[in-house]
Amino acid sequence: MPAIVEVLDLYKDYFLEGHVPVHVLKGLNLSFDEGDFVALMGPSGSGKSTLMNILGCLDRPTSGQYLLGGDDVAHMSDDELSEIRSTYLGFIFQAYNLLPQYTVTENIELPLVYQGVKLDEKTKARCEALAEMVGLGTRLDHRPLQLSGGQQQRVAIARSLVNDPHVILADEPTGNLDSRTSVEIMQMLQELNRSGKTIIMVTHENDIAAWARRVVRLRDGVVESDVRNDEQPITAAAAH
Numbered sequence: 001m002p003a004i005v006e007v008l009d010l011y012k013d014y015f016l017e018g019h020v021p022v023h024v025l026k027g028l029n030l031s032f033d034e035g036d037f038v039a040l041m042g043p044s045g046s047g048k049s050t051l052m053n054i055l056g057c058l059d060r061p062t063s064g065q066y067l068l069g070g071d072d073v074a075h076m077s078d079d080e081l082s083e084i085r086s087t088y089l090g091f092i093f094q095a096y097n098l099l100p101q102y103t104v105t106e107n108i109e110l111p112l113v114y115q116g117v118k119l120d121e122k123t124k125a126r127c128e129a130l131a132e133m134v135g136l137g138t139r140l141d142h143r144p145l146q147l148s149g150g151q152q153q154r155v156a157i158a159r160s161l162v163n164d165p166h167v168i169l170a171d172e173p174t175g176n177l178d179s180r181t182s183v184e185i186m187q188m189l190q191e192l193n194r195s196g197k198t199i200i201m202v203t204h205e206n207d208i209a210a211w212a213r214r215v216v217r218l219r220d221g222v223v224e225s226d227v228r229n230d231e232q233p234i235t236a237a238a239a240h
């Protein structure tokens with residue numbers, strides 16, 4: 001079975017003022033199997049957000065391959081990319097990124113709206129069931145500002161699931177939360193992973209990374225180490 005997410009010899013350069021190159025990803029090789037739960041760590045500036053933007057089909061690599069579900073993303077048009085984003089991937093952000101004027105149910109519906117799905121009783125019932133699943137069944141008509149940070153992140157988790165994605169990309173999902181609420185959110189992500197979802201999560205915190213099955217550390221745009229939480233190292237890339 002092919003890996004669900006694979007990057008091969010991935011390079012990403014940014015160009016300052018149009019021509020001065022900043023080399024950020026420098027020949028990254030990573031492969032994630034379906035059902036994996038990966039914590040992506042590394043110092044500030046090591047390339048985590050750059051990699052997540054590429055994995056989320058928000059940006060394209062300068063060179064190298066990105067295979068998502070075995071398909072080469074490089075050959076897809078912008079329309080195909082947004083299609084794969086909305087059907088294959090779910091997103092969770094540090095700042096929740098909920099729309100303040102919308103209710104819990106409406107926020108969960110949003111990816112369907114972006115996808116052009118017609119909202120009806122069936123989609124509403126699905127969103128309400130997801131709200132129920134994340135413990136917000138009695139808060140369906142609340143707006144984000146009427147919820148705690150942990151509750152807002154639970155709405156974001158429900159929203160990330162509305163398209164039944166294969167892969168969830170979580171960018172510091174507990175970064176704005178206290179430690180008790182962080183544990184609740186991590187328990188929820190762990191349950192989702194146990195139910196089969198592949199999760200790739202950026203974190204700076206070791207105790208959050210400990211919830212993952214695998215910890216990948218980047219340094220200067222390459223993989224510094226790749227360790228299963230319950231096993232010996234998979235690879236320990238040579239220092240660059």
Ligand SMILES: Nc1ncnc2c1ncn2[C@@H]1O[C@H](COP(=O)(O)OP(=O)(O)OP(=O)(O)O)[C@@H](O)[C@H]1O
Nearest residue numbers: 014015022024042043044045046047048049050051
């Ligand atoms: N649009 C851009 N133009 C130029 N340089 C950029 C751009 N975006 C990021 N960079 C540079 O790329 C490098 C990697 O940035 P990136 O945001 O991927 O790191 P990170 O590991 O996510 O850091 P942090 O933990 O601080 O979020 C940094 O040196 C940054 O300055």
